[in-house]
Amino acid sequence: VKAIRARARVQRWSFRQRHLAHGAWERFRLALAHAERAFVVDEATAGALRAEGCAVDVAGCDLEPPRVIMWISAERAKELPSARELPLRLSADLLASTHLVLVPFTDQP
Amino acid sequence: VRFRDRLVSTLRAVAPVLEVPGVLVGGSEVPNLLEVGAAATLVVSQDVDLVVPVGALEAVKAQLGRITRLAPSTEEPSVWLPRGDATELIEVNFIGMDPAIVDPIDTYELTDERLPLMVFGPLSLLAPGTVLEIDGVRIPLPRPAGLALEKLVTDRTGEKGDRDLLVVAGLLLTMSPEDLADMEVTYGRLPAEMRHQVRSNLSILSLLDARPHMPDPRPQRARVDALLRRLEQP
Numbered sequence: 565v566k567a568i569r570a571r572a573r574v575q576r577w578s579f580r581q582r583h584l585a586h587g588a589w590e591r592f593r594l595a596l597a598h599a600e601r602a603f604v605v606d607e608a609t610a611g612a613l614r615a616e617g618c619a620v621d622v623a624g625c626d627l628e629p630p631r632v633i634m635w636i637s638a639e640r641a642k643e644l645p646s647a648r649e650l651p652l653r654l655s656a657d658l659l660a661s662t663h664l665v666l667v668p669f670t671d672q673p
Numbered sequence: 674v675r676f677r678d679r680l681v682s683t684l685r686a687v688a689p690v691l692e693v694p695g696v697l698v699g700g701s702e703v704p705n706l707l708e709v710g711a712a713a714t715l716v717v718s719q720d721v722d723l724v725v726p727v728g729a730l731e732a733v734k735a736q737l738g739r740i741t742r743l744a745p746s747t748e749e750p751s752v753w754l755p756r757g758d759a760t761e762l763i764e765v766n767f768i769g770m771d772p773a774i775v776d777p778i779d780t781y782e783l784t785d786e787r788l789p790l791m792v793f794g795p796l797s798l799l800a801p802g803t804v805l806e807i808d809g810v811r812i813p814l815p816r817p818a819g820l821a822l823e824k825l826v827t828d829r830t831g832e833k834g835d836r837d838l839l840v841v842a843g844l845l846l847t848m849s850p851e852d853l854a855d856m857e858v859t860y861g862r863l864p865a866e867m868r869h870q871v872r873s874n875l876s877i878l879s880l881l882d883a884r885p886h887m888p889d890p891r892p893q894r895a896r897v898d899a900l901l902r903r904l905e906q907p
Binding site for chain 2 (some may be wrong): 568569571573590593594596597598600652653654669
């Protein structure tokens with residue numbers, strides 16, 4: 565019982581910290597959960613996308629270093645020469661990427 | 674012996690307890706039982722939980738004498754183990770549900786000489802659902818929405834946490850639009866902290882990898898996304 569209550573206290577503490585680092589991590593994870601596909605791109609490609617009008621999702625801004633996350637269509641992703649698709653798992657590759665473009669789910673089940 | 678047969682045989686062995694009104698089969702075996710013909714291919718754990726409302730404890734204790742193929746563990750009397758001649762059975766955990774609590778922090782131990790129970794707050798999210806009849810055994814199950822939320826409101830860390838979330842992946846396979854609407858309504862009644870935990874755990878589930886002999890979460894990612902969107906609506 566003590567262990568369960570201790571876990572619950574930690575859970576509460578985490579909730580209170582959600583606007584600090586812990587919250588930033590969770591916002592990042594939620595963004596990934598909403599993505600059907602993820603691609604890592606180089607800085608130049610990210611800059612070009614921004615110039616096209618792609619908005620940067622704040623979900624990556626509070627991480628250190630900040631992650632540039634942009635949402636694009638699957639068709640646009642195919643056109644990006646530097647894009648390398650990553651499986652949507654919490655892998656070292658994905659976590660180390662500083663420029664990510666995400667494709668949202670389109671067909672809702 | 675197939676796992677399905679072990680599971681059904683175990684539930685047959687505890688059938689007298691399953692006759693008590695309010696008692697439910699809970700936990701990771703529910704997705705197995707909800708498969709067509711209770712195929713039980715989504716093996717997550719080798720035990721089965723019997724959820725006992727604290728108000729039904731005396732009625733459950735009155736039935737324990739009719740259970741002959743399992744016996745309480747000496748270390749933990751709420752865990753019943755197969756007797757020596759019943760090795761095909763799996764362990765049974767008796768756990769308590771108290772409708773007066775829901776928060777994990779309110780979890781308590783209900784002391785009793787015959788059947789002490791760990792009473793977990795989130796279990797009160799379970800509501801009675803379908804009663805399956807499998808090979809002549811009557812199996813009362815909770816509604817999937819409450820069971821999914823029960824798994825999602827608790828902080829899930831490490832291997833055990835991942836397994837619990839994979840139970841939700843298994844449930845999502847079988848949940849109907851009505852179940853999802855049910856989940857949304859129950860979610861809306863939760864305190865803000867627990868709602869936050871639900872969303873956080875769903876995002877973790879979405880990013881889990883497949884594991885052998887467990888529900889594969891990857892084909893469920895679109896469903897998780899849709900569910901998250903429903904739950905994120907103000």
